[in-house]
Amino acid sequence: EVQLVQSGAEVKKPGESLIISCKASGYSFTNYWIGWVRQMPGKGLEWMGIIYPDDSYTRYSPSFQGQVIISVDKSINTAYLKWSSLKASDTATYYCARRQGSGWNWWFDSWGQGTLVTVSS
Amino acid sequence: QSVLTQPPSVSGAPGQRVTISCTGSSSNIGTGYDVHWYQQLPGTAPKLLIYGNNNRPSGVPDRFSGSKSGTSASLAITGLRAEDEADYYCQSYDTSLGSSLYVFGTGTKVTVL
Numbered sequence: 001e002v003q004l005v006q007s008g009a010e011v012k013k014p015g016e017s018l019i020i021s022c023k024a025s026g027y028s029f030t031n032y033w034i035g036w037v038r039q040m041p042g043k044g045l046e047w048m049g050i051i052y053p054d055d056s057y058t059r060y061s062p063s064f065q066g067q068v069i070i071s072v073d074k075s076i077n078t079a080y081l082k083w084s085s086l087k088a089s090d091t092a093t094y095y096c097a098r099r100q101g102s103g104w105n106w107w108f109d110s111w112g113q114g115t116l117v118t119v120s121s
Numbered sequence: 122q123s124v125l126t127q128p129p130s131v132s133g134a135p136g137q138r139v140t141i142s143c144t145g146s147s148s149n150i151g152t153g154y155d156v157h158w159y160q161q162l163p164g165t166a167p168k169l170l171i172y173g174n175n176n177r178p179s180g181v182p183d184r185f186s187g188s189k190s191g192t193s194a195s196l197a198i199t200g201l202r203a204e205d206e207a208d209y210y211c212q213s214y215d216t217s218l219g220s221s222l223y224v225f226g227t228g229t230k231v232t233v234l
Contacts, residue, residue, distance in 0.1 A: 035223065037167075037225075044123060044210065044225060044226070044227055044228040045159075045167065045210055045212075045225040045228070046123075046221075046225065047221050047222070047223040047224070047225065050222075050223070059222060061221040061222070062219050062220070062221065063221065095166055095167065097167075100172070101155075101172075101173075104153075104154055104214055104216075105154060105155040105173060105214065106214055106223065107155075107157035107169060107172045107173075107212060108157075108159075108167075108169065108212070108223075109169050109172070109178065110169075111166040111167055111168065111169075112166065113165075113166050114166050
């Protein structure tokens, strides 16, 4: 069974750094891209970026380029999302998701449970 | 700002049929990229509902169906049930300059009356 298990909720102050994680199991981690999706309170889904665990090749949405860093440690089947300096506007639930598909048609077939990040002074 | 537009809400009585539209453009759905649908029950993570325009993953009831035409797509729910009350999102691929590659719709809240 494919599973993506994310790290727990975080409460941080503006300016602090943060790394959240997404541990994969039940499939060959290096063969599937992992994406990150933001959902602000009461709002919709926004794609942030995606990484290929085998070589760490990463693509970012223009809206998130330079704001976060996506990485992986393939030795422990885990993807990460990192902020260097949080802002109140980063308050949201963040999901990791496995990409599936072929050609130019891609979807996210398995999702983590989400990590709620709250940034408040 | 999402490039795929959905109605904010739709509602129906139990047993009825409801449809949710997803309107894109020539840089995404109109290019021929497939549309996929996700269901997000309250307080939970999104779940894949339809992939490749009209394919259901194992375990998804056949009450859910998808279609695509031109620059738009639709999700239909027949025999509406109380447990279908959720938010629904479409998703496609977009290659226009400066766009996010993976674009989601604005989301639609389905209410069962």
